[in-house]
Amino acid sequence: MKLTADLHAHTNYSDAHCSVDAQAARAKEIGLNTFALTEHGYTHIIFGLKRKEKEKYTQEVREAERRYGVKILVGIEENILGREGTGGLTEHDLAGFDLYLAGFHVMSTHESWRDWWNGWRGYLGYNLGLSIKGQLVKDQTKAYINTVKKNPVDMLTHINFQCFADALEVAKCCADYGTYVEISGKKTHFTDEELSDIVSKTSARFLVNSDAHSPERLGDVALAAEQIGRVGVPLDRIDNIDGRMPVLRLAEYKRRKL
Numbered sequence: 001m002k003l004t005a006d007l008h009a010h011t012n013y014s015d016a017h018c019s020v021d022a023q024a025a026r027a028k029e030i031g032l033n034t035f036a037l038t039e040h041g042y043t044h045i046i047f048g049l050k051r052k053e054k055e056k057y058t059q060e061v062r063e064a065e066r067r068y069g070v071k072i073l074v075g076i077e078e079n080i081l082g083r084e085g086t087g088g089l090t091e092h093d094l095a096g097f098d099l100y101l102a103g104f105h106v107m108s109t110h111e112s113w114r115d116w117w118n119g120w121r122g123y124l125g126y127n128l129g130l131s132i133k134g135q136l137v138k139d140q141t142k143a144y145i146n147t148v149k150k151n152p153v154d155m156l157t158h159i160n161f162q163c164f165a166d167a168l169e170v171a172k173c174c175a176d177y178g179t180y181v182e183i184s185g186k187k188t189h190f191t192d193e194e195l196s197d198i199v200s201k202t203s204a205r206f207l208v209n210s211d212a213h214s215p216e217r218l219g220d221v222a223l224a225a226e227q228i229g230r231v232g233v234p235l236d237r238i239d240n241i242d243g244r245m246p247v248l249r250l251a252e253y254k255r256r257k258l
Helices: 020-029 051-068 091-095 113-127 135-150 167-177 192-201 222-231 249-257
Strands: 034-040 071-079 099-103 180-184 206-209
Touching: 020 034, 020 051, 020 071, 034 099, 051 071, 091 249, 099 249, 113 135, 135 167, 167 180, 167 192, 180 222, 192 222, 206 222
Parallel strands: 034 071, 071 099, 180 206
Antiparallel strands: none
């Protein structure tokens, strides 16, 4: 399994401690011809990219792209805000990005107090090692699904990391709408059983990424590769390895709508 493009990485424009230039230099060093910088979204309270920084950020990306001869997608990792699937990006925002990721992050704005409380319940339950069932799982499953239905999301990031949802139902929705399911090289977020069920019971397709917050981790998907091998995920269902590149929803949405 050889990575074609690492499509989830960060810089100091969100919560990493490295520059755009440093990530691009590392990509060139390891022979990675394409990668994406996907800063946390505007609705992240602490680490989100600021709209007023977007132009400067994009300029830095394009300069680094020219300097190092690597293709850099300008992406964003937006936050899932609640059960109704409200997106944090306007039409104008969407026009300025190449890649649209979405995931649960507790330190973000939310659609309602209930969604805010759900986020913290999931975060605390996960980190305390609790087994969560019932309404919280239903609510967070609904939030994932409605986000995919209502927004041109290219990939859901680290599903069920610090939250609780029915991963199988979320993956079914991803398959229906052409949104990729991430297998993260940074953190284990699916159990082997969950990932096996997604493979066997849905037609969902996958992307494998580093979620690098430092240059040293860019392109590192060893953790994901171990689980992929252990579970037996067919490599032909992973669309950013072995020379393949994904078909992106956002690109198609921009062609049709913007």
